[in-house]
Amino acid sequence: NKDDGKKEIWIYTSLYKDTIADMNPKLEKAFPHLKINWYQAGSEEIAAKVNTELIAGAPKADILISSERFWYQELSDSGKLVSWRPSQFENFAPEYQNQLGTFHVVSVPIMVLVYNSDVIKAEDAPKSFKDMANPKYKGLVNGGSPLASGTAFTTVLALQHKYGWEFFHDLKKNNFLFDGGNSAVIKRIQTKERPIGFVLLENVLRFQNEDQRLKTVYPEDGVVTQFNTMGIPKRSGDMSDTLKLADWFFGQDGQEAMTRSYMHSPLKNFSPPVGAPPLSELKVRAFPWTEDLIKELTEKRFEIKETYVEIMFK
Amino acid sequence: MSSVEFKNVTKDYQGNVILKNLSFKINDGEFVSFLGPSGCGKTTSLRIVAGLEKNSGGEVSLGGEIISSPEKSLFVPTRERNLGMVFQSYAIWPHMNIFENVAFPLRMKKTSEAEIKKSVEDVLQMVELGGLSERMPSTLSGGQQQRVALARGLVARPKVLLLDEPLSNLDAKLREKMRKDIRQIQQHFKITCIYVTHDQVEAFSMSDRIMIMEKGNILQFATPSEIRANPVNDFVKDFIS
Amino acid sequence: MSSVEFKNVTKDYQGNVILKNLSFKINDGEFVSFLGPSGCGKTTSLRIVAGLEKNSGGEVSLGGEIISSPEKSLFVPTRERNLGMVFQSYAIWPHMNIFENVAFPLRMKKTSEAEIKKSVEDVLQMVELGGLSERMPSTLSGGQQQRVALARGLVARPKVLLLDEPLSNLDAKLREKMRKDIRQIQQHFKITCIYVTHDQVEAFSMSDRIMIMEKGNILQFATPSEIRANPVNDFVKDFIS
Amino acid sequence: MKKLGLYALLVFLFFLCVYPFIFLGHSFSFENGQFDFAIYKRAFTNPMTIRSFINTMVVCGSTVFISTLISLPLAWLLTRTNLAFKGFWRTVFCLPYAIPPFIGAIAWIYLANPSNGLLRPILPWINVYSRPGLILVMSAFFYTFVLINLLSALEKIDPSLEEAARISGANSWQVFFKVTLPLVMPSLISGMLLAFLSAIANFGIAALIGNAAGISMLTTQIFIFQKMASYTGLKLSGILSLGLLLIAAIVFYLDHVISKRFRFSLVTGKVARPSLIELNKSKFPVQVILSLLAIIIFVLPIGAILIAALSKLQGDRSLSNFGFQNFHTIFFKTDETYRAVWNSVLLAISAAFACSLIGYGLSQAGKKLSLPVNKVKEAFVAIPYAVPGTVLALSLILTTLSLRLPLYNTLGIILLAYVAKFLNFSYRIINDGVTQVDQTLIDAAQVAGANSWQIFTKIWIPILRPFLIASFFLVFMPAFSELTMSVLLTGPGNETIGTLIFQLQEYGDASGGGAAVLAFCVLVLIIVLNGTLKIATKGKYGL
Numbered sequence A: 001n002k003d004d005g006k007k008e009i010w011i012y013t014s015l016y017k018d019t020i021a022d023m024n025p026k027l028e029k030a031f032p033h034l035k036i037n038w039y040q041a042g043s044e045e046i047a048a049k050v051n052t053e054l055i056a057g058a059p060k061a062d063i064l065i066s067s068e069r070f071w072y073q074e075l076s077d078s079g080k081l082v083s084w085r086p087s088q089f090e091n092f093a094p095e096y097q098n099q100l101g102t103f104h105v106v107s108v109p110i111m112v113l114v115y116n117s118d119v120i121k122a123e124d125a126p127k128s129f130k131d132m133a134n135p136k137y138k139g140l141v142n143g144g145s146p147l148a149s150g151t152a153f154t155t156v157l158a159l160q161h162k163y164g165w166e167f168f169h170d171l172k173k174n175n176f177l178f179d180g181g182n183s184a185v186i187k188r189i190q191t192k193e194r195p196i197g198f199v200l201l202e203n204v205l206r207f208q209n210e211d212q213r214l215k216t217v218y219p220e221d222g223v224v225t226q227f228n229t230m231g232i233p234k235r236s237g238d239m240s241d242t243l244k245l246a247d248w249f250f251g252q253d254g255q256e257a258m259t260r261s262y263m264h265s266p267l268k269n270f271s272p273p274v275g276a277p278p279l280s281e282l283k284v285r286a287f288p289w290t291e292d293l294i295k296e297l298t299e300k301r302f303e304i305k306e307t308y309v310e311i312m313f314k
Numbered sequence B, C: 001m002s003s004v005e006f007k008n009v010t011k012d013y014q015g016n017v018i019l020k021n022l023s024f025k026i027n028d029g030e031f032v033s034f035l036g037p038s039g040c041g042k043t044t045s046l047r048i049v050a051g052l053e054k055n056s057g058g059e060v061s062l063g064g065e066i067i068s069s070p071e072k073s074l075f076v077p078t079r080e081r082n083l084g085m086v087f088q089s090y091a092i093w094p095h096m097n098i099f100e101n102v103a104f105p106l107r108m109k110k111t112s113e114a115e116i117k118k119s120v121e122d123v124l125q126m127v128e129l130g131g132l133s134e135r136m137p138s139t140l141s142g143g144q145q146q147r148v149a150l151a152r153g154l155v156a157r158p159k160v161l162l163l164d165e166p167l168s169n170l171d172a173k174l175r176e177k178m179r180k181d182i183r184q185i186q187q188h189f190k191i192t193c194i195y196v197t198h199d200q201v202e203a204f205s206m207s208d209r210i211m212i213m214e215k216g217n218i219l220q221f222a223t224p225s226e227i228r229a230n231p232v233n234d235f236v237k238d239f240i241s
Numbered sequence D: 001m002k003k004l005g006l007y008a009l010l011v012f013l014f015f016l017c018v019y020p021f022i023f024l025g026h027s028f029s030f031e032n033g034q035f036d037f038a039i040y041k042r043a044f045t046n047p048m049t050i051r052s053f054i055n056t057m058v059v060c061g062s063t064v065f066i067s068t069l070i071s072l073p074l075a076w077l078l079t080r081t082n083l084a085f086k087g088f089w090r091t092v093f094c095l096p097y098a099i100p101p102f103i104g105a106i107a108w109i110y111l112a113n114p115s116n117g118l119l120r121p122i123l124p125w126i127n128v129y130s131r132p133g134l135i136l137v138m139s140a141f142f143y144t145f146v147l148i149n150l151l152s153a154l155e156k157i158d159p160s161l162e163e164a165a166r167i168s169g170a171n172s173w174q175v176f177f178k179v180t181l182p183l184v185m186p187s188l189i190s191g192m193l194l195a196f197l198s199a200i201a202n203f204g205i206a207a208l209i210g211n212a213a214g215i216s217m218l219t220t221q222i223f224i225f226q227k228m229a230s231y232t233g234l235k236l237s238g239i240l241s242l243g244l245l246l247i248a249a250i251v252f253y254l255d256h257v258i259s260k261r262f263r264f265s266l267v268t269g270k271v272a273r274p275s276l277i278e279l280n281k282s283k284f285p286v287q288v289i290l291s292l293l294a295i296i297i298f299v300l301p302i303g304a305i306l307i308a309a310l311s312k313l314q315g316d317r318s319l320s321n322f323g324f325q326n327f328h329t330i331f332f333k334t335d336e337t338y339r340a341v342w343n344s345v346l347l348a349i350s351a352a353f354a355c356s357l358i359g360y361g362l363s364q365a366g367k368k369l370s371l372p373v374n375k376v377k378e379a380f381v382a383i384p385y386a387v388p389g390t391v392l393a394l395s396l397i398l399t400t401l402s403l404r405l406p407l408y409n410t411l412g413i414i415l416l417a418y419v420a421k422f423l424n425f426s427y428r429i430i431n432d433g434v435t436q437v438d439q440t441l442i443d444a445a446q447v448a449g450a451n452s453w454q455i456f457t458k459i460w461i462p463i464l465r466p467f468l469i470a471s472f473f474l475v476f477m478p479a480f481s482e483l484t485m486s487v488l489l490t491g492p493g494n495e496t497i498g499t500l501i502f503q504l505q506e507y508g509d510a511s512g513g514g515a516a517v518l519a520f521c522v523l524v525l526i527i528v529l530n531g532t533l534k535i536a537t538k539g540k541y542g543l
């Protein structure tokens, strides 16, 4: 067996399968002495699995990459993560330079609005997130469930912060359907069950050649940028291989793979994914994440989830 | 009116002929025994009378009316035939206690609760199971179960009573008593009775007439004295000796 | 060596006493009938010999060795007792055809296929079921099923044979033949036989000794002529008359 | 020696079904060595929890009621009458069980969502996103538990018991309700129990339809906690699942009270001939009604899945959009497809065998155990079933890691999870069979000199055949496409059909098309498997 005697490394990630398939050959070449195992699942499955491993006192994951930024914060706060700096740290856009060093943003998915042009004419399409509460879109709008999807939750946090709970009451009145993850949203838009929705840009760009009906709107009230985050759980023993491997994701090959998967790079001077505007352009109106805001929301997130459920399950 | 009549009744299971062209008439209030070696078709005939099995050909009449005729696509379902039956395999319901087992035919007739109580206690007394009415069937001995089956067949005083070896697991004393009781009830209520037995003594002592069968045929159908005096052939002679 | 001995055997179901202190000895190769009214404990005694029921007290011995004694926490499981048994309720396995039902005890003994075939055909011939070996039990008449049960009990020539009303559903002719055959096999192979019956004639004509029971007690245990000559009490006298 | 085996079985049962939860509960209840009351308070006094509890009871109770209403007449028709095409109908009505419930829910959303459900043009009022919608969709899957249990029991009753009732003047109705039904009551209750437990533990339908309808269920509430992706959330979800255990315990107690009145042998040693009731005039209407029912529960959802599988783009209903592109992608472009199918077949067969065997052992052990011990045993078996899959998976992870069992990230832990989860099916159904067989049939074999093993293979297995088949399928089918636990337990090379469906569903290319292809193939595979089995064994084995 060619894997005999190789050191095993486990990467738990919510990156898409084709992204992994894209990176794998390069990784094998770069790290011939490592056997890299992927556990690929949703951010929440990863969180549940890792939390359980930690409770059992036997962490198995070497590297974590998923979109639940708040969870990394929690892990970091309880001292479970290694502090380190990628070699490219200096090239990070300033807002992504995490001085703590316990987790770093690998890529930046972006939440946008999408509609099905079979049903909605361009001039009738919503212009902003706020528009979704407009009665004229009653029964037409949907989004991912903040209970099921980390990115949907991040979006809800942003919208709540910006517009308050009133906005969600209006959404409810508009028969807004919050359910599933991003692919479920795309599917509902495609099947016209709900022809309008908020969804990750990468999910739309994947279809840019196949399904011309899907139209993207970069909302006037700003896209919501997400955090595809990497963290390294503390393990006993030599961690140099792990760190080297982790650093690879921030290098040329790693970041190119991310953009090929339609996510933006957190590094300056990296070209945007095919079909997407550059991050700098989107950032002009993007939701203004700041350290303090993130901290505040991290603390309030349970409360927000509960209030959200209260409103939506009335 | 509850005579039972077979006209050219046949029965086969996938070509396996069990009853070959049976024709006979049992009169209203008559007590007839079916006698014959094991496997000759007694139970099958009884089940055809009951409508639990359909004859493959011929006509079955009850009280002068045809109740089953495949040629005429006519078939009166069992429950409308107003019968009592004691099964060779007892068929006691395991989920009811003795009382409820026996009371069942009365309940189907919407008899009043008081009357049910009285009738059931009486018939249980008669089969010497008084006092066991609360027991569940699985706690009874073989002979006790057989007596429950008998009590259930008798309790509703049906117009036609079909008995399939109802006493085979009882001892001579009890058997004798049962025979007398059955005969008494039968005569008192003018019940037409078909009695399947393998016991010549029983058949000869109880019956108005006896039908002797062999391999799905009727060999002889006559009164006990006639059969004894003039057995139609050697088989009958031999069988009743 | 296959005598059967009970020493102060008792049996109760949750306080309900069924057998009261039975003591008796059946000699090697002897043919003993249990006779008694329905519900007196015949089947229960038989099941205790077979080890299908555990006695609540006392000792049961087989061939001089104790096989069941609750006091000594001793219990030899049924399959090691080398018995044959014919059940009152037949206990035919519904999923096996007749041949397989009868062949089962031989298969358990790892008899050769050729021998099984011969023995089964022979015993089926004897109970007059030759030719039915491929049939499934549900297509047999009551008497035919009973004969399958009998054939299964006899086929392996056990050391001790327990028969629980094995002929109750057969006609007089067949019954007589079966009695003779059973007796012949029993004597030829020196089988110790316990025969439960409700039929006095049967008991008196077949047995070396008869045990008369009532309500869980032994009333008399003696040869037929002795019992006929000196019944111990009125009950016995009355019962055998 | 026998006693030893018995205790070994019970200890095994304890470690498989109870210990992981005790371990989990313990880990979650203590914070820095202190018992954490606050977390219990937070989990159970939350108004959402209370509302979910009420919803769960109402929805699941109604589901069981409707399931019973569908299953009773179906079972009667399939076993007691001369219904034409019986074998075909039987298979058709047992098969909805093979559709993974969450796939079925997706199909129903496709068919009956209030915006553009396929059925809207014909039935404009139809709306899955509603309480009746939720109940009906659940019933359309979980009735199979009741049906399969009933079928195996009805097949085994000595027919002369029913004939005796007909002689007594009972009409078909009365025969059924006064004799047949009480006789099969233990099986009916087991079926209802399984349906209820399945419904309360179900996540797929509850989430997909319940969420959108604004009806929160206990499982979705647990999910909400768990999906907080935080340590506290994880703890809350674990603790709330103890609430499900409590419901299961109550249900078990009720079962105990009701069913101790119904225990008796249905398979006796005197064999009677079955006779069938003729349908005569109702022959045709019955076929029509069955066809309609089959269309609703089986054909429509499968049709919806097939449409999704054939759509290149979801929702585009123009003819040019249909083709086999998704099939091509799944079978020729996805290298793990074959591995996943192989793993799932292997796991499902092993789980089905293991569960049936253990279930049989536990049923037999029941005869030697005292009543209270028996009840405890039954509750043990039911625990993993009543707990949501994620919690079971997590507690197994926790246990195997803590005990340093070399199972983590292997197929072994997935198998263990399946066995724990589905053992309840096998145990319930086989236990009904075992208690219904007249003891003298076993006695006769003992007398003939058969040892325990011979009695098992030569008497029990053939007599219990319908129960064993039901047990096998009841485990095989859900295990084959199991998703919730597999997703957490899988590792590289350990893909199962469920995890693959999840991948395709969540991250896939054709958003749903690929998952539909797999779901459709699972169904075809099960139909083919069942068909071959039936033909190969001349109708003896198979649904």
Ligand SMILES: Nc1ncnc2c1ncn2[C@@H]1O[C@H](COP(=O)(O)OP(=O)(O)OP(=O)(O)O)[C@@H](O)[C@H]1O
Pocket: B138, B139, B140, B141, B142, B143, B144, B169, C013, C016, C018, C037, C038, C039, C040, C041, C042, C043, C044, C045, C088, C198
């Ligand atoms: N589980 C039980 N609980 C209470 N009583 C029982 C139980 N099982 C059997 N009995 C009683 O034990 C007595 C003896 O039963 P057994 O079957 O030995 O009778 P038997 O002599 O074989 O009668 P028969 O000739 O009618 O078959 C009967 O009165 C029966 O009612």
Ligand SMILES: Nc1ncnc2c1ncn2[C@@H]1O[C@H](COP(=O)(O)OP(=O)(O)OP(=O)(O)O)[C@@H](O)[C@H]1O
Pocket: B013, B016, B018, B037, B038, B039, B040, B041, B042, B043, B044, B045, B088, B198, C138, C139, C140, C141, C142, C143, C144, C169, D273
């Ligand atoms: N399904 C079947 N297929 C073939 N033969 C059958 C079927 N059912 C019954 N038989 C045969 O029909 C014949 C008549 O059976 P029946 O039960 O009427 O006999 P019987 O006279 O009652 O006998 P017994 O005195 O033994 O009860 C038997 O030889 C039996 O084997």
Ligand SMILES: [Mg+2]
Pocket: B042, B043, B044, B088, B164, C141, C142, C143
């Ligand atoms: Mg008969």
Ligand SMILES: [Mg+2]
Pocket: B141, B142, B143, C042, C043, C044, C088, C164
């Ligand atoms: Mg008896």
